[in-house]
Amino acid sequence: MNRNLTIEEHGAFRRILDAIAHPGRIQKLSDKISDLDGAALLFSRTLLDPETGFAVASSVRSDLASQIVRTSGCRLVDLEKADFVFVAKPGTDGALDRIRRGTPDWPDTSATVVYLVEALHEEGGDRSWSGPGIPGARFPKAEGLDPREWDLLSEANSTYPLGVDCFFLDEHGQIMAMPRSTRMDGGTR
């Protein structure tokens, strides 16, 4: 494989790891990428392979989905069996219920959800995030995401250590994460 592509993936993984270790902290996935498709493809290339089941929920463009499958070599599977689920704005519209949350013995067999949103901000959200990786609290905001999606995520992650881990990618090529260990308070509920 091309050495430069490999090095690019190493750089991207460090930012992905940094994102999940600091929920709500936002950064570029790569200095060279400033668009959503580019970020989604680099993300997939870094983590997905033929061992990984991939699915889309809601209206992810079919050309983007097939490009993800082609560049990463992952398998397209049903939503219920997927390891990685990509979700376009405004959200899963309730389909989050069907996504794997792991089992008590193997909570790691849950899915990772990747939300493709408009813009991410470290401030201005109406819910406070707290938990591992967050000193005090953070109030991040994801423009383009249906606010009800946060309620669905709260629900999906209410029986820790079962749950789903989320990444958010935006149209500027930025990344943010919310692992299942993050507690969300406030908002419309």
Next chain:
Amino acid sequence: MRVREWMDREAAPRSTFAFLDDGAKKDVRRALLKAVAIPGYQVPYGSREMPLARGWGTGGIQITLSLLKPDDIVKVIDQGCDGSVNAVNIKKFYERTAGVEITTDTALATLVQTRHRIPEEPLTDRQILVLQVPYPEALREVEPSEAQTRRMHAEADYARMWLHLYEDIVRFGEIRISYRYPCTVNGRHVMDPSPIPRWDVPKLHMADALFLFGAGRERRIYAIPPHTRVEPLEFEDHRFRVEDFSGKSCARCGATDTFLDEILMPDGSQTHYCSDSGHCDKRRAGWKPC
């Protein structure tokens, strides 16, 4: 042509960046993300064959290889020492396969791989510490079956571990665990912090850096994210204590606030040296004995 020359001239330029194949790296990466998302929970992964035997740090090495960037500055220590054979060879391996810079200075490192110690200098939120782990299961001491310990973690049933500690206190007046001291992470999972001394356990609590644990032989990866509660198991009337070095100091740098190794001199007397050699070297440079 000698093997060393052949490695440098022929093999190294044609090998993959950071040695491992893509599939192996992605497997490790996915496990790492789950590990960070569930602090203290052991995620299984398919530990690959490495150019050294399992049990010599392959878990830590596979994690580091999946993380390295060409602009990283890497420090590798073995029992606190930058100069041990194992540490030096692992460093050379990273230098040769990923072209990274090597350092002994904790403050300069972006990534530190370690066996059995956490550096004395506090780590920052831009640093990652990778720990090599021989036995990832904290409950193995009280339960030999993997299926059973997995169930115990699922049910957060740590009664037997508590009983084990209690029995120690009843019989010996002290918890006899000197290293691998069990901790509760994020108020949920009991975790083996790897064979670090008790001295290092408090450094895991609410730290700025990310801690990644790799057990190559046992095929497990787990993690402690920054700003995460890590509490050693203790009783209200029998608190966790670190090693006591009062009245002792390092014979090389004069330190009285570090973890010390006890050295037996030829005449039978004892002397003490810092276990963290990089920190000791730094301090010695500015030390005035008299």
